Amino acid sequence: MPKVVDPSLRREAVVEALFSVVERDGLEQASLRNVAAEAGLALGSVRHYFDNHAELMVFAMKAMSERVANRLSAHFERLQGTDDRLEVAIDMLAEVLPLDAERRREVVVWLAFVNAARTHPSLRSHADEVYKDLITLATRIFEGGRRSGRLAPDVDVALEARRLCALLDGLSMDAILHPSQMDPETALAILRRHLTSLLVHSGR
Template identity: 45%
Template sequence: MLNKKVARTCYKRTVPKVVDTGERRQRIFEAVFDVVVEAGIGQVTLRAVADAAGLAIGSVRHYFSSRDELIGAASEEVIERITARIAEHRDRLDGSKDRLAIAEDMLCELLPLTELTSREVLVWLEIVTSGRTDPVLSASADRLFTGSRTLAGLIVMHAELVPKSESVLETERLAAMIDGLALRASLHPDQLPPALARSVVRRHLRQLSKA
């Protein structure tokens, strides 16, 4: 007869590790962003992402069966993150006495002013550029490209910066400014540091409010 110690060893069961699906997907997305920032979107593969995430490639395939599916999902993740942060600011915009400051915060979510937004803007630029010829990214690229204009229009209207007769023109001007700042600050951060980029946004909004 087996003694109690041996019996416990023989019949001991291995408890499977519970994986947090949401956390694992976020880990994979962060790895995608790492690869894009360091090497460009063309270098994103399931293997490269698995290595960056410290996972087996099978773990990545469990959630994303192909490179196209992975890149498409990661692109939408960028959009959702930016949209969620802007929505938090927007809730404070209507009826606020400090509309210019809130509008500034909203616009700065599209600029590489922090470590977080710097990564996102670089990914955004890669998606928009590649989306011109890559059908997998075209829909996300269109959403990102038009996103700054949509935000600019929302600010011009809800912050009541200019007369309605000038809203279309000023929306385009504001969107073009944000797109240009995002590109220049990402490619040449030494020439356009965060403080200067934010000052440009603030000056433009103040000039609009006095128009």
């Protein structure tokens, strides 16, 4: 009897192979043929699930953002049941920083996707959507701080949400390009210092 293949598992394997190629060799090397070879599959097997390279890229980009979103959701549940909102907020935002091997890989791949989105309309809409989601996340964190009385009264939430996103982008880029200068401990210390500076009396 022919082997029964779970389509969702096969797509996941192809996406993981794509991530590996992008991390190791760059997005320009992530052709369907190279991804198939990385996954140990025939090119026709990959084409069975993805008609072309653009379709695979969009699917992989969405898979990456959903993976991070699931981790963020778990922190939101913690946020509802604690008075130590600062620590939970730091843990939550740390999910998008390259602080370990898994998150470093995600950031490397995501930066490649975002750079490609500049000239590929099929990727641009999703890249924009994820950026808006990050701003929404930052806004919700600051609004929660305001409701709890922890956020300094003169803080412009809309502006600070965008500044926080810019800070996260900068920390991620520095950590990838200059890891000896921006190690995980330094990145977390900068994030903590920034958030603490916006609190009432700058206290925890």
